[in-house]
Structure formats: C-alpha cells, structure tokens
Amino acid sequence: MEKVCLIGAGSTKYGKLEDSIIDIALQASVDAIESAGIEPKEIGAGYISNVFGIADKQVHLGPVIMSNLGIPEVPSLSIESACGSGSVSFREAYANVAAGFYDAVLATGVEKVTHTGTEWTTTYFSYCSDFFYEGGAGASFPGLFASMARAYLAEFKATEEDLAMVAVKNHDNGFLNPKAHLRKKITIDDVMKSAVVASPLKLYDCCPFSDGASAVIICSEKFAKAHTKNYVEVIGSGRGGSPAALQGRDHITTIPSTRIAAQAAYKMAGVTPKDIDFAEVHDCFTIAELVDTEDLGFFEKGKAVQAVREGRTRLNGDISINPSGGLKSKGHPIGATGIGQVAEVFDQLTGKAGERTVKNAKIGLTHNFGATGASCAVHIFKSV
C-alpha cells in the first residue's frame, strides 16, 4: 500500500447559508485545491458525501461538481452513510489512493437543509434510523440519543448538568472558530433552561441542523512531497458497524462500531489512545461525546463524566476533544461533517488553527458515525 497524505483542506462557514448546494460544495472544493497548491487537472477522482441533496433539488452531485471545476472527464461518486457520510467517503478516497489507483483525489462533503425547516429535517433525519422499529414508532434522532442518555445517567450516576458541561466546553472552543455555526459562549444554566426536545435532552444538548461544505485533497506521499513540505500523513484508518437499531445492542451506553473502527485504526497506526493529542469526535448530542470518548479508549467506561467535570477534555487539557467546537457548536451539515473533521485536523497539524490551536500537537484522530453509530469510521493523522 502507498503511504497516504493530506495536502490541502477547505471549508465554508457552517450555518444557515444562502448559496445552493452546488455553490457551497464548489467553494469548499476550490479552497482545498488552492490550499494544496495543485491544479484541478491533477485530481484523479472525486468522492462526494451528501445525504439530502434532494432537499436542494440536486442529486448526482459528483459530475456537477467536477464539471464546474473544469474537469468533467474525472470520475466521481456520491456516498451516503447518514451523518457518517463524510468519514466513510474519506475512507474510500483513502483506500483508492493507498491501492495506487490515483495519485491525488478530492473528497468533498456537503449538506444544505436549513431552508426546509425543523419539521422536514426532524422527519427526514428519522429515516436514517432503523425505521420499522425507531422512526416508524415516533422516535426522532434526539429521542434515540436521549434514550442512550437516560440509560447512561442511570448506569453511571451522572446528571443532566454533566451533559450540559460538554455543551459549554464545545461552545467555548467553537467561539474561537470563525467558521462555527453557533459561535457563542453558553453556561450550564443556559443549557438547563433550554426547551426539552426529547427528555432528558434539551435544545442546547443538541447540535444544530447546519448547511455547509468541507473538502480535502488526499494523495500519495510521492505526490505530497512533490508539491509541499506542509502536509499531514494518514497513519490509521478503521471502519466498523453496529446493530442498526438500539434494541439490537447488548449495552445501550456503548457504540460497537466505534470500538471496532478505533481498534482497527490504532492497530494500523501502531499507536494507543494515550498517544492521541486531540480528537474531533461525533458529538451530535452531548451524551454522544461521553460515549465516544469511552469507546475510543480515552477513558474507561463510565469515567468520561469525571474527565469532563475536571476539565481534562478542554482545549489544551489532557486531551483536547473537539477543538473545532464539534458538531455541537461548529455545526453539523451531515454530509460534510466527517470531511470537516479531517479539515480541522489538517489545519491543527499544519499550524492553521489560529486561536484554537492545540499546543505541540503531533497526532490527531477523527471519529464520525452514521445514525446512532450504526456505521462508523475512525482515522488517525500525524504531522510530518
């Protein structure tokens, strides 16, 4: 296998965006191409992650994006894996470069849904669940994670205020990120007083529905060295699956796919959780960050709560979790999120993260899943 590297990354701001799905996908793609210092004609293939293109009247996104980049002859494909689409797409891009099919590829993630309104998004997002048992019995996405939260709070004697602390931390980080959707600091009191969406989760426990696009350029080591000295190496890639429905899992407070993907990525990279300086994890809801950081091996089962209380996961704490602000504050354009995490790691490891820089970081990890963790990908990156 070829060594695989990142040489460029770009993102739009996340939030409510006016431009079309194609426009924002192109803005991020052009940013990534220019950040890499390459010509579009050097791109061998395009990997486009998106879930609800239909909401903005455009599916088959790949050829439209490639055509507008001036490279209509370049092959592309669209990848849907719910909220994990970005990382799953990144994995396919990685695998194709590693296998030697292409020297350099573009992975662009995009979502444009805020114009549809909360009812549309709540309804359509519920189609990402195992619908016969979940969405088709009235479960919203916040409801599924709320069910994980209720089980977690009971099993580990945690409180709703503990969950709120995750939101406060991620908003503190997102406040430093010019591209974050919810760029404001909040307090535990703000979270506790926000409207209940699906008990025990309140509005401020939930990430927002966001529009946005992110893109990265993935290439062989030889290609990277020929273009720049400021690149990042992909040292681990792992994927995993879980029973699609929560009812199929022996423990509702753990996500099997995260554990499987993480083990594979750590093994490939030859590192352990202790070697990770910072991680962008899938905090679609506050409870998810606690579960993720345990399943990724940063903390023992049930101990992430204590770590959050002690501030160990804050920016430049023992391990910086979601320095970008995470899905919670940076925002969650579902097809773009997994690529946005990779873009954040690229920025962190190449000195482009500004005020939210994790000091002396050498190794970063991304963790992104679909639905309640039915599909998952974990990647590990190292500065060179």
Add this chain to the structure above:
Amino acid sequence: MPYIYSKVYKLLTKEEFANNAKLGKVLTRKCTKCGHLHLVTTYYCQNCGNKGFENTVIDGKGYIVTYTIITVPPDGYEEYVPYAWVVMKLDESELRISGFMADIKSPAELPLGTKAKITGYDQRGIIIEKQ
C-alpha cells in the same frame, strides 16, 4: 398488506405481526439450526449464519430498559405529543424491542424497570403499554 421489508423472500407480513401484537404476543424467528431468536426482519442467523427460521410466538411482556419522552415529533406524530419511545427487554428471551408508548408526560410516570407489554401495531408503529 405489504410484507415487512421484502417481497423477494417471504418474511412475515405486518398483518401477522399486528395480529399477534394485539394478543400481547411477539412473532419472532427462531433459527432452525442453533435456536437463536431474532426479531421478524432478519434473513440470516446472527449467531450461526443459517438461513432457515421457523416462526415462534413469544409473550410480549417485559420491562423498560430505557426511553425518551418526545416533545418535538417527526411528521405524523404531532397529535400524540408528549409520548414516549421505549426500549423493552422481553421476559421470555434475550430480545429487546422498541416501540411507541402513549400519554407519558414526565419521567416520574415511567421509572426504568417498569413492567410493560406489547399491545398492538398500527400507524404509530409497535405499541407498548405499561402492565
């Protein structure tokens, strides 16, 4: 009545599932090779990989493992708010099944471990009530 999931390989129909649910029963699929029980939507045994199943009716009683109370509902559930979506562990097997529980307004009304039972299947999905 459409089949659950597929017309290619005949699984149970929703009507069969609903008729059993109304009687407080859960129609499941038992592997003919290893005896592992599955919910009705399974094609291959998750334990041994065998494709053969026989329909097995088990009692729909159990207890609440976890749940949420929905206040911002998906389309079609507006008139039922607030309601609970629950995960129930069945007493007669290791299976858990989830569904809709009407008229739950606060967590005080539904402590974890509450005894519950399947009572039907309709436009709201699988219906679960307190025993």
